[in-house]
Amino acid sequence: MKIKVLSAAPEAMRLLIEETExxxxxxxxxxxxxxxxxxxxxxxEFHLGPIRAEDGKEYESVSPLFDEMIAxxxxxxxxxxxxxxxxxxxxxxxxxxxxxxxxxxxxxxNKRGPGLVTSADLEPIGDAKLRPxxxxxxxxxLGDGQAMLVYATAILGxxxxxxxxxxxxxxxxxYYPILKAGTKTLDALDPEVPFCESHMQSTATEEEExxxxxxxxxxxxxxxxxxxxxxxxxxxxxxxIVMEFETDGSLSTKAVLVAALDILAxxxxxxATQASALA
Amino acid sequence: xxxxxRCFTCGKVVGSAFPAFVEKTRQGxxxxxxxxxxxxxxxxxxxxxxxxxxxxxxxxPFG
Numbered sequence: 001m002k003i004k005v006l007s008a009a010p011e012a013m014r015l016l017i018e019e020t021e022x023x024x025x026x027x028x029x030x031x032x033x034x035x036x037x038x039x040x041x042x043x044x045e046f047h048l049g050p051i052r053a054e055d056g057k058e059y060e061s062v063s064p065l066f067d068e069m070i071a072x073x074x075x076x077x078x079x080x081x082x083x084x085x086x087x088x089x090x091x092x093x094x095x096x097x098x099x100x101x102x103x104x105x106x107x108x109x110n111k112r113g114p115g116l117v118t119s120a121d122l123e124p125i126g127d128a129k130l131r132p133x134x135x136x137x138x139x140x141x142l143g144d145g146q147a148m149l150v151y152a153t154a155i156l157g158x159x160x161x162x163x164x165x166x167x168x169x170x171x172x173x174x175y176y177p178i179l180k181a182g183t184k185t186l187d188a189l190d191p192e193v194p195f196c197e198s199h200m201q202s203t204a205t206e207e208e209e210x211x212x213x214x215x216x217x218x219x220x221x222x223x224x225x226x227x228x229x230x231x232x233x234x235x236x237x238x239x240x241i242v243m244e245f246e247t248d249g250s251l252s253t254k255a256v257l258v259a260a261l262d263i264l265a266x267x268x269x270x271x272a273t274q275a276s277a278l279a
Numbered sequence: 280x281x282x283x284x285r286c287f288t289c290g291k292v293v294g295s296a297f298p299a300f301v302e303k304t305r306q307g308x309x310x311x312x313x314x315x316x317x318x319x320x321x322x323x324x325x326x327x328x329x330x331x332x333x334x335x336x337x338x339x340p341f342g
Binding site: 063 | 280281282284285286289290291292294295297298299321335336338339340341342
């Protein structure tokens with residue numbers, strides 16, 4: 001199996017996997033979605049009762065949303081994660097599940113209305129680098145005389161347990177399309193080739209099928225003029241797979257991919273050891 | 280009520296895009312181009328913004 005990165009941005013990546021099978025690509029997809037861990041807010045403690053400001057004005061700790069809703073919204077905010085630093089809380093060697101800087105991040109939100117509470121109001125206790133990368137996510141709106149004082153604890157988890165711990169989204173893959181105009185073989189994903197998603201795609205994986213092009217379709221028309229053909233031969237190559245995914249900003253695409261491949265390698269070697277012990 | 284933090288279908292963060300979307304479309308920009316510029320390319324994320332009714336101000340006094 002060979003992996004080639006076709007394009008990589010901090011939050012989106014496109015890969016070409018060669019000399020492979022769909023099963024390998026699907027294993028990678030499943031690990032990306034469900035098994036790469038990240039930090040997310042899990043416990044939220046709300047201050048109840050009146051909140052007195054420095055100027056002596058008294059606020060009520062109420063808001064238009066239920067506390068449960070606010071806790072849920074806090075959980076969904078992407079928290080910057082360093083996978084080399086954090087341990088799972090239940091298995092943390094430093095504190096044995098008590099909570100320490102190597103397994104938990106504590107945030108506070110202290111905001112008085114009127115105004116919009118956003119992810120920028122999440123103050124990490126400790127390192128300022130732990131502020132959410134996206135500072136503009138609305139959490140709740142407070143009215144006059146309303147205030148919010150909240151302590152939130154983020155822990156490491158994975159996508160199997162809750163979508164807030166899912167480090168990637170939009171994960172998908174496709175077989176590399178085969179495209180032939182007359183006797184000429186074309187690279188369908190080359191931006192120079194006018195590849196029509198509607199009329200040049202085939203579901204065939206064994207051999208190519210002949211597809212008639214539509215002269216009333218803009219992309220097809222361009223293709224017909226360029227290569228002087230009325231039809232194309234289209235198919236799919238299941239040994240070459242194009243995969244794409246995005247991250248939510250907690251981790252970089254590179255960190256996610258490396259972590260996913262590590263998890264896969266570990267799992268396969270465990271299975272291999274157990275299988276060899278059988279014989 | 281208030282814009283959801285993430286897309287219901289794919290999980291992309293869409294909450295932060297809504298205030299920017301409202302601001303830019305009010306200035307007369309083409310909504311489709313604003314959504315493209317905000318990086319919302321899938322239709323699941325685009326509908327989160329397009330079909331949202333911001334009613335938080337209506338319930339604000341009842342907190």
